[in-house]
């Protein structure tokens with residue numbers, strides 16, 4: 192499937208994915224982190240962010256103070272000027288980009304102009320390999336509509352857990 196198709200999929204399977212995430216929230220599997228991390232590795236072996244760039248095109252990372260300091264310094268800008276020029280405060284009180292696509296994103300080749308000193312949140316996206324996935328299940332669900340890798344991870348996990356349920360019980 193093409194990346195765009197994976198992004199279309201959550202629109203068709205929205206209810207199914209929501210049900211799956213609710214189920215995980217109601218009954219946390221012991222190996223939830225392992226389930227996600229294993230799929231994350233598998234899916235990112237196949238998906239190349241340089242052929243996608245959808246997160247940089249459509250959403251904004253959070254810029255923490257330490258990010259702002261570092262990036263402004265590298266760009267030889269004063270911090271208040273950097274904030275005025277690129278950032279705004281969102282509903283949660285965090286600094287985010289004024290607009291999307293990100294001002295540092297190059298649409299020609301999907302690269303980041305500040306890659307080596309980009310915000311930490313950019314390096315962590317889409318968060319499917321972090322600890323305590325249970326805490327970010329809602330975020331993960333909403334990321335299925337932004338990131339084809341997350342769409343694929345959630346869709347495939349839903350299928351696997353469904354298959355597990357259908358397997359006949361084995362005798363001990």
Ligand code: SF4
Pocket residue numbers: 246247251252293294295296297302303304305306309310313
């Ligand atoms: S800073 Fe770089 S990685 Fe982060 S959103 Fe902008 S272009 Fe993407």
Ligand code: SF4
Pocket residue numbers: 238239240241243244245246247316317337338339340341
């Ligand atoms: S993290 Fe997801 S949305 Fe961002 S470029 Fe990679 S595959 Fe695309």
